[in-house]
Structures are given as structure tokens and as C-alpha cells.
Amino acid sequence: MLQVPFIRENKEDVIKRLAVRNIDATQMIEDVINLDEDRKQLQTQLDNTLAESNAISKEIGNLYKSGNTAEANVLKEKTTQLKEVTKEFTEKLNNTIESLNQLLYKIPNVPHPTVPNGSTEDDNEEIFKEGDIPVLHSEALPHWELAKKYDIIDFELGNKITGAGFPVYKGKGARLQRALIAYFLDKNTAAGYTEYQLPLLVNEASGFGTGQLPDKEGQMYHVTQDNLYLIPTAEVPGTNIFRDVLLNETDLPIGITGYTPCFRREAGSYGAHVRGLNRLHQFDKVEILRVEHPNRSYQALDEMVNHIKIILQELKLPYRILRLCGGDIGFTSALTFDFEVFSTAQNRWLEISSVSNFETFQANRLKLRFKNSEGKNELAHTLNGSSLALPRVLAGILENYQTKDGIEIPEVLIPYTGFNIIN
């Protein structure tokens, strides 16, 4: 959520930059500033009343001590009146704060100046492309056919046990998944990220901290009996490590990585383009996450992008990097780069990573701060990215590495799989 002082001081710029998301925020920004003005006024009125109350209370104490009960009782009457006034102001103030917050929750992050205009994913800007798209033999298959042919993923079985979108990996398929997870985690820890194992269920406060709640709860599975949510991404438990945390400047930067399954309801998305591994209700992902000093967060974003590039180069998969346009960028993000791997048999690009800088948008909600060199508490910047989402990487490997003799295994993974072909 945006900070009110920032909105007030950069009113025109905020409106202009939010327009890149194709929203006209003029009225909302105006309302925020007005509500905050009201808030300040009410706060001052309340504070003055309380100050008077406090002063009288002190006096009553002194009067009792000196035995002047009669005068004390007179003053007591007065405080009763003040209590009424206090109650009234408190109520008004709380209502104003509530309205202000409700409004602030609705305003997305301000896009970085480099975010291109645009309304849909077609307007995203391709900024990098690498890797040769292989020419497949004539009997090449999409990954779901390959999965069946080599008996490594069973979609029907998952359907029986749970429902659509919960595939069962078996044999070499299961081993390849485990290999990818281990490989990603090794790459990340080698780059300085600390490995974490995080809870897969989170409470309301955590859902709120990263912005899934209060508005986007439909994305998550809700365990109503205990009021917990299954995580849609490791970003949720990972970022909430830092909720209500005050760091020293020397603690920065912080980098963590973790593997978790992810659970997404994906209500209403069915059809041919969600076939196979393209979109699932449960999938595995390795995430990287950073807490950075504001003046080097964009450098950190570049480092993360480069890190993921190296992984894809090593896997020798054809991929491209997109700079998301204003219409496609996430609610909480200021700048996002998507990585897409080419699904040769489907002849389409599949998103396998999304790397974002949230600047202070998350930190403001989380109250994640550090003590800066002037001794002031300052909001940190948070960033995260997938490194990587497993199913589509797997789809990419199956399709791009298929030969007439079977599916070859990328060289870097062989130490992890213990085999070099699925046949």
C-alpha cells in the first residue's frame, strides 16, 4: 500500500504514473488527501481533549493527597463530560481511518518510469531472447502426450485422488522434479540466498501482509475450520518473515530462497490452453526473495534477472524476457520482468518466472523497516521472483529435449537425476 505522505507530495506524478495501468486515480488520490486531512484534524481534537483529561486527573490525585476531597469531586464531574467528548471523537476518528485504509487498499503500486503503456499481455515488451528453438522430428508430441507415453505423469490418477489440476508424478518424472528442485536450490544458495523451509498454511495476518487479503482471497484455498490459507506462492510465508521487523542497515541486503508447493484455486480457468502442466491447482516452485536498501533495489532486480538467465542458459532452454506493461503488471509491483520458456510442441511461450520489485509497497503494509545511517526508521524495499516454477520448466524440457529415442536430460541435471534419458 502506498504511503500517504508520498501521495500528498507527489500527487500529480502518482496520477500520471498510475495512468500507465489504465486507471484514472484522480478522484481516489483526491479522496486520500482529504480523508487524511480530516484524520489529522480529528486526531488533534481528540488529543486536546485527552490532554485536558490527563491534566485534571493529575490534579485530582494531588487534591486527594492534600485531603481536599470536595474539590476533587467537583473535578471528577468534569472528566465525566470529557469522556463523552472523547468517545465521540474516537468514533469519528476510527471511521475516518477505516475509510482511508479501505481506499488505500484499492490503489495499486505506482509503476516504475520504464513500465511501458499497454493493456494486455500482448503489449508486454520483449527485451531479451536466447536459445535456439529446436527443430523437432515429425512425431514430436506435446508434453502431456509425452508424459503418458513414458508414464511419468498421471493426470487421470490425480483427478481420481483429488481432482483436475493435481497431477501425480511417478518414476523418472518424480525424480526429475526432485532433481530440478535440488538444482534450483543449489544455484540459489550458491548465489548467496539462504535456504528456508516455510509453512504451507498461513494465517490472515500473513495473507494481509502480502496483499492477498482482503480482496483476493478467492485465489487461495481456505481452511475454514482453523481460518488458515494454503499458500499460493512462497512469497506469502517468505515475505511475512519480515512482518513487523526493524532491521539494522547492516543487515541488508537479505536474500532467501525456498522450495514450496503452491496451491491456487484458479477458479474459472479451463480449456485447451490450461492442458497438461500449463496450469495447475497444485504445483512446485522455488522462490527467491530479497530485502534491499531503497537505493540499490533496482540493481538487485537486475541481479535477480541475471541469476535466472544463467539457470536457463545452463538448462539450454529457449526463453525470452518480457518487461510487463502497465495493464499486465501485478497490483503490488512497480516493475516486473517475466521469463517465458518456449513450448515447441505447443508453439507458444509459457511463463516460468516473474521477477518484481515492490519497492515500499509491501514493506509499508508489513511494517518492514531498517534503521538508516541517520538513525531514522525507513521502509525497506522487497523483491521476489520464481527460480523457477517447476511444471512449465518440466513441460519445456519434455518438449524441447524429445528425440525419437526418448527424452534427453539437460546435462546440468544428470548429477541430480542419475539418468540421462527418459525412454
Add this chain to the structure above:
RNA sequence: GGAGAAAUGGCAGAGUGGUCGAAUGCGGCAGUCUUGAAAACUGUUGAGGGUCACACCUCCGGGGGUUCGAAUCCCUCUUUCUCCGCCA
């Protein structure tokens, strides 16, 4: 699941109705000493709102109550610890 104890600043830990935003220690910051560092010593150091700056207000796990006045008393919720039970 049952019984008991506890929750205080970045951390540890005093404080049981007004003089408490809160002793003390650690940590942080500044200084003295030193060629430099360490050690030692001295000073300083909670957060949020508000103000040009003060004043002032709020905050001692969350919520509610008693009282002129609550970290302190009462109710309630949550969490943690100990013991018992159950259990991968």
C-alpha cells in the same frame, strides 16, 4: 485434549493503582584514549501520530471493562513455556 505459569523497548529482564514510556544489562550510535583497531571509560539511544520546531496525544501480546487515573485490578481471546494424555 486436561492442569498450571507467563507475554514489557532491537534483545534480555525489573516494575503490582498517580512521581512509569518504564530500572538494569546487552546491542546500536557519538566521543575520550590509540599510529589504527580491540578493550576500557563517558555520553546517547523505543515506536507511531502531530508541529516549521516545541507542546501535546497514543502504544507494556490482541480486544473489552473497573477507576478521576491502569504496564499494574477484572473479563475475554491469542500465543509461549512446564506437567499429564495422545501421536508421525
